[in-house]
Amino acid sequence: MAGSRRSFSREYREEAAKLVIETGRPIAQVAKELGVGEVSLGKWVKDYRAAQGGDESPLDVSERARLRELEREARDLRLENEFLKKSCRVLCQGSSVSDRFEFIDAQHAAADKDVDVSTSLPVTRMCRILDVSRSGFYEWRTRPMSGTAARRGELSRLVVGFFEASDGTYGYRRIHADLVAQGVECGPELVRQVMRELGLRPCQPRPWRFVLTAGDGQVHDVPDLVRRDFTAAEPGRKAVGDITYIPTDEGWLYLATVIDCHTKAVTGWAMDDNYKTPLIETAIHRAVRNGHLTDNAIFHSDRGSNYTSATFAATLASLHIRQSVGRTGICYDNAPAESFFATLKNELVHRTRYPTREHARRDIARYIELRYNSRRRHSALGYRTPREVHHAYHARKSAIPTVV
Incomplete structure (x- = not known):
């Protein structure tokens, strides 16, 4: 069958x-x-x-072998081209043989982590491209680490630590100040070079700004007592303030501030879903209640309708504070307040999405009290923190002998 x-x-x-x-x-x-x-x-x-x-004739065995050879050559040329693009730094004039060895070692280490070995060049070919000997490379790898290399490695570790502690906001000058405060001897240019090698780039400000300053159309006889002199001999004698907005999924959250001109600390602040006069009154009352504004102190702001209102003027008078305002639309007349808002948005707000106003309020309050006032280094203070400046003032004051 x-x-x-x-x-x-x-x-x-x-x-x-x-x-x-x-x-x-x-x-x-x-x-x-x-x-x-x-x-x-x-x-x-x-x-x-x-x-x-269609009816295209198939390749024979020798043609297929030649095709595979051409594909391999094309892949090798592509890898060499990518390698040359990466190695331009060590091929420029002034680079040493050790720089080339370090680059080859870094590429080799990266290749060891890659499962697909076809995407990397072997050490022999990398040495040939960079015109160094393969035996010299392996001899260099077996040498004990020099003292300079060990110190640079430790410096890199510290730089990364300070950069991460700043939440990616510090540039090389502030990180250099942190290193000096820890007793590490190094120059700012070395810190910049290390950060560049490590690929550490601080967040950058956005080139967009929405202005809230709007006058009420009336003439106000309020003088400019500051004249762009934002210095003060002691805390509590001169302060500036302004209002900004914070975007949330619920709508805008408005922040009013009072900033001391001596310590650069935010000594009073308030937040609400509107920017009416009670918002700025709350901020100024908080600064006074915390002991950060003395009698006859100056409070400077822009010419917004809230700051030039009769209600706010009466509030300042009741607190024995002199009022000062700059010109309408001239940001330089209230530079410290504008600078703080730029820093706040660059380091926090523009990197965060807030689902509710309450989320934003808690996050901004934490930033002001736990970071900006206490730990963030200010270029205007010689890269010291507001807390350090405040303590230094009181230390100097207590050291002055009392005249009986």
């Missing part, structure tokens, strides 16, 4: 045909391995080629 006729699925026929085409092996050999007839397999191969690319 004749055996039943075997049937093969379309997928099976295509895979069998591809086995012949892609490996370049004879049909008879593949047919024997699969246990199918040579005639049937030949027909499958012909049908597959017709479906894929």
Whole structure:
């Protein structure tokens, strides 16, 4: 009795045909391995080629070998081109052989972590491209670390630590100040070079600003007692203030501030869903209640309708504070307040999305009290913190002998 006729699925026929085409092996050999007839397999191969690319004649074994060789050469050229782009720093004039060895070692270490070894060059080829000896490279790797390299490694570790502690906001000058405060001897240019090598880039401000300052159309006889002199001999004698907005998913949150001109600390602040006069009154009351504004102190602001209102003027008079305002629309007349808002938005607000006003309020309050006032270094203070300046003032004051 004749055996039943075997049937093969379309997928099976295509895979069998591809086995012949892609490996370049004879049909008879593949047919024997699969246990199918040579005639049937030949027909499958012909049908597959017709479906894929017409009647183009297949490549023979030597042509396929040449194709693979050309593909390998193209891949090697691509890898060498990418390697040369990366190595431009160590090929420039003034770079040492050790710089090239360090670069090769870094590329080799990165290749060890990559599962696909075809995407990296071997050490021998990297040495040839950079015109250094392979034996010299391996001899360099076995040397003990020099004292200079060890110190640079420790400096890199400290720089990364201070950069992360600042939440990615510090540039090389503030990180240099942190290092000096820890007793680390180094120059600011060295810190900048290390940060550049490590790829540490602080957040940058956005070139967009929306102005809230709007007058009420009336003439107000309020003098400018500051005249852009934002210094003060002691805390509590001179302060500036302004209002800004914080975007949240619920709508705007408005922040009013009082900033001391001696310590640069935010001594009073208030937040609400509007920027009416009670908002700035709350901020000034908080500064007074915390003991950060003395009698006859100066409070300076812009000419916004809230700051020039009769209600706010009466509030300042009741607190024995002299009022001062700058010109309308001139940001330099209230530079410290503008500077604080730029810093707040660059370091916090523009990097955060707030679902509610309450989320924003808590985050900004934490930034002001726990970071800006206490830990953030200010260029205007010689890269000291407001807390350090406040303590230094009282230390000097207590050191002065009392005259009886």
